[in-house]
Amino acid sequence: xxQSGTGKLPTEFPVFPLSGALLLPQGKLPLNIFxxxxxxxxxxxxxxxxxxxxxxxxxxxxGTPSGPALYRVGCLGRLSxxxxxxxxxxxxxLTGLARFAISVELEMQRGYRRVRADLARFxxxxxxxxxxxxVDRDALTEALRSYFNARGFDANWNAINELPDHALIVTxxxxxxxxxxxxxxxxxxxxxxxLASTLLTLLQMGAHAPDTGRQGRHxx
Numbered sequence: 107x108x109q110s111g112t113g114k115l116p117t118e119f120p121v122f123p124l125s126g127a128l129l130l131p132q133g134k135l136p137l138n139i140f141x142x143x144x145x146x147x148x149x150x151x152x153x154x155x156x157x158x159x160x161x162x163x164x165x166x167x168x169g170t171p172s173g174p175a176l177y178r179v180g181c182l183g184r185l186s187x188x189x190x191x192x193x194x195x196x197x198x199x200l201t202g203l204a205r206f207a208i209s210v211e212l213e214m215q216r217g218y219r220r221v222r223a224d225l226a227r228f229x230x231x232x233x234x235x236x237x238x239x240x241v242d243r244d245a246l247t248e249a250l251r252s253y254f255n256a257r258g259f260d261a262n263w264n265a266i267n268e269l270p271d272h273a274l275i276v277t278x279x280x281x282x283x284x285x286x287x288x289x290x291x292x293x294x295x296x297x298x299x300x301l302a303s304t305l306l307t308l309l310q311m312g313a314h315a316p317d318t319g320r321q322g323r324h325x326x
Contacts, residue, residue, distance in 0.1 A: 115157070115182060115203060115204065115225055115232075116155055116157060117222055117223055117224070117225065118212060118220065118221070118222050118223075119151075119155070119157050119158065119159050119182065119220065119221065119223070120147045120150065120151060120158055120159065120215070120218050120219065120220050121158070121159040121160070121161050121176070121180060121208075121218075121219050121220065121221050122137075122144060122147065122158055122159070122160055122161070122218075123161055123162065123163050123173065123174060123176055123219065124160065124161075124162065124163075125162050125163050125165075125286050126162070126283075126285070126286050126289060127160060127162070127289075128160075128181075128279060128280045128289040128292060128293060129160040129180075129181040129183050129200055129202045129280070130181060130202050130276050130279060130280055130292070130293065130301075131181065131202040131203060131204055131205065131228075131231040131232075131276075132201070132202055132272075132273075132276060133201070133202045133276045133277070133279075133280050134186070134199055134200070134201050134202070135160065135183065135199065135200045135201075135202070135280065136197070136198070136199050137197075137198050137199070137200065138195060138196075138197055139195060139196040139197075139198060140194070140195045140196075142217070143216065143217030143218045144218060145194070145195075145196055146216040146217060146218060147216070147218040148185070148188070148196050148198060150215070150216065151185055152185060152188065156184055156185040157182055157183065157184055157185070157203070158182075158183055158185060158200060159180045159181070159182050159183070159206060159221065159223065160180055160181050160182075160183055160200065161176050161177055161179075161180030161181075161208070161221075162176070162177050162180070162286050162289065162290055163175065163176060163177075163286075164176055164177045165286075170211070172211060172214055172219050173219065176208060176211070176219075176221075177290055178207055178208050179205055179206070179207055179208075179290070179293060179294050180205065180206055180208065180223075180293075181202050181203075181204070181205050181206070181293060182202075182203045182204055182205070182206050182223075182225070183200030183201055183202050183203060184200065184201050184203055185198055185199075185200060186199050186200065186201040187199040203231070203232070204225050204228050204229070204231035204232050205225075205227075205228040205231055205293065205294075206221075206223035206224065206225045206228065207223060207224045207225075207227055207228075208221045208222075208223050209221070209222045209223055209224050210222050230297075241271050241275065241299075241302040241306070242306075243271065245306060246274070246275075246302070246305070246306055246309070247266075247267075249306055249309035249310045249313060250266070250278065250309055252309070252310075252313035253282070253309045253310075253312050253313045255313075256312065256313045256314070256315075257283075257312075271302075272298060275298065275301055275302050275305055276301075278305060278309075279292045279301060279305050282305075282308075282309070282312075284308055284312070288308050291304055291308075292304055292305060292308070
């Protein structure tokens, strides 16, 4: 497996196409894996590098022989926890490492998709120290309250208030049920400040838009 110029991260790895699922650098994404090809993907990842790329299908483009077209930008995650259930499912958590841009899709392996990717464009994602975001915490909290109220969501406000700015932004961007195009906009925000600004805008818009039953996260 070839490596990039960004530390020891590989440039070729499996990808898990999943609409509405967002992984961001330093975020944690739990997944319930039950489809055979994706169980094979997890098994292979455990044996070679422990990395999987998360990427969304791009419904605006025609499909390919390997399946739906993919957005060009995804996020590479390290398989940081793993357990197997009695009925053969894998419960895993991916910890976000760095975003990537797909250069070319490779031949499928054991039924799952693989890519060669460029991580150099997002080398700043590998900074182990979270970048402080220039976010108006009061405005973000107000927008979040309105968004949750509009959708009838409950929240642990004590836990939310205790999160540092960067962790709060990453967590909200990943867990709020934005649609796939909005999730992709969050993923492709160049810097943390842009991510914070985009998140605030989506929360404010979502608080005033009808809830049409957005797609929840699932895994195969």
